[in-house]
Amino acid sequence: METSVPDFTLEIERPLTLAKSQEVALLRKAVEANPLSVTLRAKLAMLLFIQDQFDDAIALYTQLMAEAPRAEWATMLAECHISRETPEDDRAAEQFARQATETATDPQARAQTLATLGKALTRQGRRDEARVVLNAALEANPAEVNAYKRLATLDLDEGATAETLLTADRLINQGVSHARLLVARALALARLGRIEEARDAIGLEHFLHRQMLSPPAGWADIAALNADVRAELERHPDLRFDRYGTASSKTWRVDEPAFASSVAIPALQILIRQAVLDHVARLDMQDSIWTRGRPTGGILHNWCVLTDAEGYEEWHVHQSGWMSGVYYVEVPPAVASYNGREGCIAFGLPESLIGEENARTYGETLVRPEPGLLMLFPSHAYHRTFAHGSEGRRICLAFDIQPA
Numbered sequence: 001m002e003t004s005v006p007d008f009t010l011e012i013e014r015p016l017t018l019a020k021s022q023e024v025a026l027l028r029k030a031v032e033a034n035p036l037s038v039t040l041r042a043k044l045a046m047l048l049f050i051q052d053q054f055d056d057a058i059a060l061y062t063q064l065m066a067e068a069p070r071a072e073w074a075t076m077l078a079e080c081h082i083s084r085e086t087p088e089d090d091r092a093a094e095q096f097a098r099q100a101t102e103t104a105t106d107p108q109a110r111a112q113t114l115a116t117l118g119k120a121l122t123r124q125g126r127r128d129e130a131r132v133v134l135n136a137a138l139e140a141n142p143a144e145v146n147a148y149k150r151l152a153t154l155d156l157d158e159g160a161t162a163e164t165l166l167t168a169d170r171l172i173n174q175g176v177s178h179a180r181l182l183v184a185r186a187l188a189l190a191r192l193g194r195i196e197e198a199r200d201a202i203g204l205e206h207f208l209h210r211q212m213l214s215p216p217a218g219w220a221d222i223a224a225l226n227a228d229v230r231a232e233l234e235r236h237p238d239l240r241f242d243r244y245g246t247a248s249s250k251t252w253r254v255d256e257p258a259f260a261s262s263v264a265i266p267a268l269q270i271l272i273r274q275a276v277l278d279h280v281a282r283l284d285m286q287d288s289i290w291t292r293g294r295p296t297g298g299i300l301h302n303w304c305v306l307t308d309a310e311g312y313e314e315w316h317v318h319q320s321g322w323m324s325g326v327y328y329v330e331v332p333p334a335v336a337s338y339n340g341r342e343g344c345i346a347f348g349l350p351e352s353l354i355g356e357e358n359a360r361t362y363g364e365t366l367v368r369p370e371p372g373l374l375m376l377f378p379s380h381a382y383h384r385t386f387a388h389g390s391e392g393r394r395i396c397l398a399f400d401i402q403p404a
Contacts, residue, residue, distance in 0.1 A: 008280045009297045011404065012269050015258035019237035024051060038064065045076065050255075052244045054080045071109055074100035078116045082123065083244060093120040111141035118150050127154055143176050145319055152184035156191070156353060164188040177293030179319045182380035190354040195361050202381050203290055204347050204365055209279050209376040213327070216267045222372040226329045228264035230395055233257055233304050233329070247316035247384075252306040257397065268397065272327060272374065273300055276401060279376050280323075290378050295322055297404035304329075307394045313385040315350040321379035321400030328369040332392035336370065343388030344368050347381055369394065 018026070027044040034040055045060035061077045064070070074096045081093035097117035104110040114137035121130035131154055137147035148171070155164040168185035186201035199205065212222075219225040233239070236254045243253045258265045276298075283291050301320075305313070318324040326345070335343035346366050351359035367375065377383070379400060388394055 006296045008277065008284075008294065009404070010273055010277055010280075010300060010401065011298070012266075012273055012300045013256070013258070013302065015260045015262060015266065016256050017260050019259075020047060020051060020256070021237050023047060024053075038068075042073070045073075049076060049080055049083075052083075054083050069099070069103065071100045071104040071113060074103070075113050075116055078113075078120060082116070082119060087124070090120055090123045094124070107140045108144070111137040111144040111147060114140065115144055115147035115150065118147060122150060122154065127158075130154065138171075142171055142174055143178065145178050145180050148178075148184070149180040149319065152180065152187075156184070156187060161188050161191045165192070172289060177289070179317050179321060179378075179380040182290060182293075182378070183317050183382065186380070187349065187353050190349055190358050190362055193358065195358065198349070198362060201289070202347075202349075203288055203378055204381055206286065206288070207283070207290070207376075207378050208347070208365065208381075210367070211275060211374050212372050213271050213275070213374050216271060218267070225264055225268065226371055229268055229329050229397070232259075232262055232265050233306065233395065236304075239306075247314045248305060249312055249314060250307070250387075251311040251313075252308075254304040254306075257302060257304045265397075268327065269300060269302065272302075272325070272397075272399065275374055276300070276323065276325070276376065290380070293322065295403035298322065298401040299404050300399055301402050302397055302399035304395070304397050307385075307388070309389050309391070310387050311394075312387045313345075313383075315352075315382050315384045317382055318379040318400050321402055323376060323401040324379040324381075325374065325376040325399050325401075327374045327397045327399075328371055328394070329397060330393055330395040331369045331371055332388050332390045332394060334390035334392075335368065335388050335394070338368075341366065341386040343386060343390070343394060345375075345383055345385045347377070347383045349382055369396070 024047050027040060027047065031040050031044055041060050041064060045057050048057040058077060058080045061073050064073050065077065078093040078096040078100065081089040094117065097113055097120050100113040101110060101117060104113050114133050118130045118134040118137065121133060134147045134151040137144050152164055164184055165188040168181055168188065171181055186198045189201055190198035215222045215225050233254055236257060239252055239254050241252055242250065258269065332343065344366050346364045348364035349359055349362050
């Protein structure tokens, strides 16, 4: 008896009414005027963390913890200290994560705090202790992404490849599905020399989608739309260089490009949304571990990456998404004339994770970008980009389809 596939709905992330940098400035003034407000200080602390202002975030969270300790604030203190990347901060992160673990009562919150503690222990080289903690996190919440990612990394680093595969299959059989789980399974298969199975686990041959977008009403051609999108991006107040914690190197980024007053970016988002809906409708006719994990509803979350001559993206996956994609707003003219990798995006598996020979056997899928090109692919597909080394900028709108 056939079971029907539930319809897929996709919402576009709500546009900003205020830039994050502007919101931080206003919240600072609000806290100065209302220094005892817990709500204002907690909101400001989180925004400061998002803006990579870790010292100021630590100061605020420390105040809040001194007044009324909470597990979420202790966890954020741990994350702030980890982000400063010093041995002293790693030790401080451990203490705050332990404090959070002791006070967290909800299983999901406890799993999150244990995942943070596992990271702090790993950074100190205490890998056996980290393994115990990360396994406890998965017992509390088998779907805890960060705990699984860190445990799989430990297993792969230590050569426990078969164990990585067994753990991945066990969680999948429990109904867990996320990008880190699916890619760890593929990595384990590749390290075991089971290259064809690894390719099938990623599914790029079947699921990489490419199309050229047509302009919406109000723009004569796609070049006109791209010009307006570029103008909105380059005057965005939150445009900043080398965002912490991303795969980007020597790049400019805008984390949330659309304002309520934007025109071109929302028009582009609508085009992308329709392309995703059309692609998902085709995917519903194909069966795989990835398609079986398709959420019934998604949120289109996007950001922008602007790269000058030396900018590039390191190998990465999008752990928060089910499907991911990229749309090229602008590509330097020289990229079209290159014969090599300059300016291209590549899909494959990192040799640092599966070994040089396995990576070579697995191979790379190289795509040369051009303005107006949209690509969709599974969020668990490893990819990277290469510096274009020329005048001009490569500008893309990247996005994840996150479960709603």
